[in-house]
Amino acid sequence: MIEFIQHLVNGLSLGSIYALIALGYTMVFGILQLINFAHGDVYMLGAFIGMYTSRLLHLDQNPSFGALCIALLAAMIGCAVVGFLIERIAYRPLRKSPRINLLITAVGVSLFIEFSGQLLFGADPKFFPQIFQIHQEFSYGELKINPLQMMVLLISVILMVVLQTIIYKSRWGRAMRAASFSHDLASLMGIPTDRVISFTFMLGSALAGAAGVLVGLIYPKIEPLMGVMPGLKAFVAAVLGGIGNVTGAVVGALLLGLSETFLVGYGYPTFRDALAFALLILILLFRPNGLFGSKRTDKV
Amino acid sequence: MKKFRNPLVAGLVAVAAFSLVSCAKKEVKMTSSAPTGNELLVGEVGSMTGGEATFGMSTHNGIVLAFEKVNAAGGVKGKTLKLISLDDQGKPEEAATAVTKLVTQDKVIAVLGEVASSRSLAMAPIAQQNRVPMITPSSTNPKVTEVGDFIFRVCFIDPFQGTVMAKFATETLKFKNVAILRDIKNDYSVGLANFFKETFEKSGGKITIDTSYSAGDMDFKSQLTTIRTKKPDAIFVPGYYTEVGLIARQAKELGLNVPLMGGDGWDSPKLKEIGGKAIEGSYFSNHYSEEDQSPHVQKFIAEYKAKYNIVPDGLAAMGYDAAIVLIDALNKAPEMTNTAIRDAIAHTKDFQGVTGMITLNEKRDPVKSAVVLKVADGRFKYQSTVKP
Known part of the structure; x- marks a missing residue:
């Protein structure tokens, strides 16, 4: 029984990491109908920005919640800038072209970041400084819970609520939804669509940056290609929950994390990555709108 | 509905394309001038980048150290040894491409590499087919040298x-x-x-x-x-x-x-x-412990430290050993043909390497001892030596 609950906890913590990345994915898709494949790489950049900031400011010598906040802030701002640049340089000139052009460009941007990352940071794995530690561990007999991972779960859920509020309650959110409905019509109504789209990208990239730092803290091995697999998994999670749907992304990610953990824990470790992609194919075949593929998203 | 289906299916295609596109080729060329009659070209394939980059870089450092030493002492039979190093990014398919380039385009007389058995296994059939001797410094999987009589190693299996x-x-x-x-x-x-x-x-x-x-x-x-x-x-x-x-x-x-x-x-x-x-x-x-007090080990460590300012790990020592076994064979081979070099390597006997005495058996594998290390106080502490 303890083993089962431990698997449950492990699955939730893994899922919450996918959720953090999936949130940005799904938001950009919800507004632009563009699968931003570079998202996983922005997440990688977030981890590296966090690492260099921590090293520069010697944050690891004095681990504290404040240190974590500084690293998070640096990574989020840095990634927002990167997101802005990606959108401005690579995607905006293609706004009027067919969607497939954008998609291919997204793959190109992703490869560009991955390989420049290898040049810039070196391809060998780096150690992410431990800038925040919680010494108190939650354990109940054999059941061990890493408080940091529970924090990530909490952060994902909070971010989900915040995003939901921004998109559906704020003026910016209304502008985002309007731009998503029709760029031309929205701009006729006086909505600065270009700025709205930039904002969306920056928000999504900032989320990825935060995810990068948190993952670096929990799995302290970072490298330029670290974004590829989690990026794809988060994409699967977003599709699973209904891409474009913020709640769906979190639920999809948690489901994916749980199913991976149980599959590996109960005897089929080799099928871990196959599972995610099998799920993707099944969802696309039978329920292309995802579990939460609501009409609401469609109307948007 | 239709609006969503298209980009998603396209996305799936892109996911598949990802794995293909990311295999782009990249090479690290350490030297670029054309070969002249006074040079012997030796190829090296290693993971200079990628997740296991320290494997490739340490091995490369070891090989370069050995080559510089022999060139400073007058080279092999009056000829300078020249190393052409290619990076495989830690991918077997890249290792295969790299070794093909080395044997067909650069016409190297021998190939050194790889560290990982998966990648040596991708390289070995190509070296064997082209009858170019290949020495892997540290691929320990037995299948590697079973590929053919041109494939050797200097590590235990x-x-x-x-x-x-x-x-x-x-x-x-x-x-x-x-x-x-x-x-x-x-x-x-x-x-x-x-x-x-x-x-x-x-x-x-x-x-x-x-x-x-x-x-x-x-x-x-x-x-x-x-x-x-x-x-x-x-x-x-x-x-x-x-x-x-x-x-x-x-x-x-x-x-x-x-x-x-x-x-x-x-x-x-x-x-x-x-x-x-x-x-x-x-x-x-x-393969070796830096705490080993034998004079040949300490001499190697001192030379390596003088050049790179770090203590060599086991893979650097293996790279060095692979290089000196090749150099020894080149010195002994009566002529610089594939088979003569191959035979000379195969006859390596009681050769003192950094990582122990190297005698190649009929399977082209050396018989040598291993050490057990313990991670303690942030160091790799020597525990014991196990003889075969």
């Missing part, structure tokens, strides 16, 4: 390495129950796990669970949770340092306070960095 750790576990550490966690994507890891299992069970030990992960994973808690229920005395993780550090950390987080054991794939300073306190108290087998 996994049946021996597995035996070393199995004996160390049963005899020295008195362990009865051991769990295995192998990297299923890696020929080396799978082979080593099998040989360990065989010897360990023969010595009366019990493998309580045999499970796996894939290189590149970051979460191992599901496997470790399952392993925890079996209450093993130790976990045998014959993977590479890239994952072992994380595995050690997550095992401790789950309250699994048993030592890990592994092979020469652990040998990298990064292991201690990533694993931190969690990896302390773990054991692995290796």
Whole structure:
């Protein structure tokens, strides 16, 4: 029984990491109908920005919640800038072209970041400084819970609520939804669509940056290609929950994390990555709108 | 509805395309001038970049040190040795492309590399087909030299390495129950796990669970949770340092306070960095120990430190040994033809390398001893030497 609950906890913590990345994915898709494949790489950049900031400011010598906040802030701002640049340089000139052009460009941007990352940071794995530690561990007999991972779960859920509020309650959110409905019509109504789209990208990239730092803290091995697999998994999670749907992304990610953990824990470790992609194919075949593929998203 | 379906299906195609596109070729050319009559070209393939970059770089450093020494002393038969190094980014398919370029375009007389058995196995058939001698410094999987009579190695092989750790576990550490966690994507890891299992069970030990992960994973808690229920005395993780550090950390987080054991794939300073306190108290087998006081080892360490300002790891020593075995053969070969060089390498006998005496047997594998190291106080501490 303890083993089962431990698997449950492990699955939730893994899922919450996918959720953090999936949130940005799904938001950009919800507004632009563009699968931003570079998202996983922005997440990688977030981890590296966090690492260099921590090293520069010697944050690891004095681990504290404040240190974590500084690293998070640096990574989020840095990634927002990167997101802005990606959108401005690579995607905006293609706004009027067919969607497939954008998609291919997204793959190109992703490869560009991955390989420049290898040049810039070196391809060998780096150690992410431990800038925040919680010494108190939650354990109940054999059941061990890493408080940091529970924090990530909490952060994902909070971010989900915040995003939901921004998109559906704020003026910016209304502008985002309007731009998503029709760029031309929205701009006729006086909505600065270009700025709205930039904002969306920056928000999504900032989320990825935060995810990068948190993952670096929990799995302290970072490298330029670290974004590829989690990026794809988060994409699967977003599709699973209904891409474009913020709640769906979190639920999809948690489901994916749980199913991976149980599959590996109960005897089929080799099928871990196959599972995610099998799920993707099944969802696309039978329920292309995802579990939460609501009409609401469609109307948007 | 229609609006969503198209980009998603296109996305799926792009996911598939990803794995293909990311295999772009990249090479590190250390030298560029055309060969002249006064040069002997030797090729090297290694993972200079990629997840296991320290493997490639250490080996490269070792080889360069050996080449510079012999060139400074007048070269081989009056000719300068020139190294052409290609990077394979840690990918078998890139290693195959690189070795093809070396033998067909650059016409090298011999090839040194790779560290990883998976990549040496991709290279060996090409070297064999073109009848160019290839020496792998540290691929320990037995299948590598079985490819053909042009393929050699200067390290021990996994049946021996597995035996070393199995004996160390049963005899020295008195362990009865051991769990295995192998990297299923890696020929080396799978082979080593099998040989360990065989010897360990023969010595009366019990493998309580045999499970796996894939290189590149970051979460191992599901496997470790399952392993925890079996209450093993130790976990045998014959993977590479890239994952072992994380595995050690997550095992401790789950309250699994048993030592890990592994092979020469652990040998990298990064292991201690990533694993931190969690990896302390773990054991692995290796080719050499920097604490070995033999004069030839200490001389090598001093020379290496003078050039690179760091203490060489085992892979640097293996790279150096592969290079000096080749140089010795080139000196002895009556002429610079493929078969003459091949025969000269095959006749290597009682040759003093940094990592021990090298005598190649009829299977083109050396018979030499291994050391067991323990990670303690942030260092790799020498435990014992095991003779074959």
